[in-house]
Amino acid sequence: MDPQSIGTALVEWFRVHHRTMPWRTNSTIYHRLVSEFMLQQTQVATVIPYFNRWIEKFPTLEALAMAPENDVAKAWEGLGYYARARNLHKTAQILVSQRRSFLGLWPQTISEWEKLPGVGHYTARALASIAQNQPIAVIDGNVIRVLCRLNAITQPFNSKDQALRFLDPLAQRYLPPDQSSAYNEAIMELGALICKPGTPLCGECPIANACLGYQNNLDLPHIPKFKKPTYVKKQIERIFLIQNDALLLHRASSKRLHRIYELPAHDIFPAGCLKEISFKQIGQIRRSIAKEHITEIIFEARDTTDNYLPENTTYIPLNQIHAITLSGPHRKWLNDCLKKHL
16 A cells, blocks of 8 residues: 555544544634643543533633633643643733734644744644644654554664654655545544554554554564653652641742642741651652652641741632642642541
């Protein structure tokens, strides 16, 4: 089979076997924009309920653009990587304010998409191709895997970026005429459902007869090959402090958690500031972000000297904790911990 025939076969398979997703059921450019931001670093199953609630709260680009920053952050709570929410909000505001700058409101080229906050190389290509059916091949982790197995590419890659650069010219060859949107979704869907990271379901694959990796009995579970990433272990000590039915929280200033509440870190308190701190931990949170494995150990404190409060910390009444935007892992831990206080 020639590459475009393979692309066409994938489109035909996709039309029958695709998963139902809300941004596919009602495939507007706004819905695609929201889904692409949410799907960065997050799995489909996690995104779907967030997407549905988001569209109910912000049904149009204009509604999102006019929404207060706190409402946007609260709607994103639990998805993590909060810069995505801020950038999506800013993008909506820019697009609405520059309505006359773009034909039909939306950017028309990859370069125009990439000028918007939070829209990088992959997202720009996905929006231009999937949302606007432009003849552009989109490459994500699933596509890398499918193309490498399909073409028996066994060379190791140092990084995903290196794989993208290597595969981009090849990926373009599979685009069927005028079916870029369906094709790009099809090849990504094939990678998610059939050509899986572990053992692929080759017996169910619509293009198995054209797959060089399958036909040559290659070790498919180990294709593609990537250099193993190096993870950094990080430990953070957190403080749990309640006074007068209010919990002390810190409003983060980091780029990743800008203005999101979290339990304050021990090291933001001066030495000797905390009274009667118990070094018997009352909780632990483990999470991984990018290439960091983070362990957060939570200690209970009774008070601070002279009512000292570090910068960007404040007491939030326990009956109002539900209304603020909290770091997802901290929300989950606090929901269990605070039951005895409420």
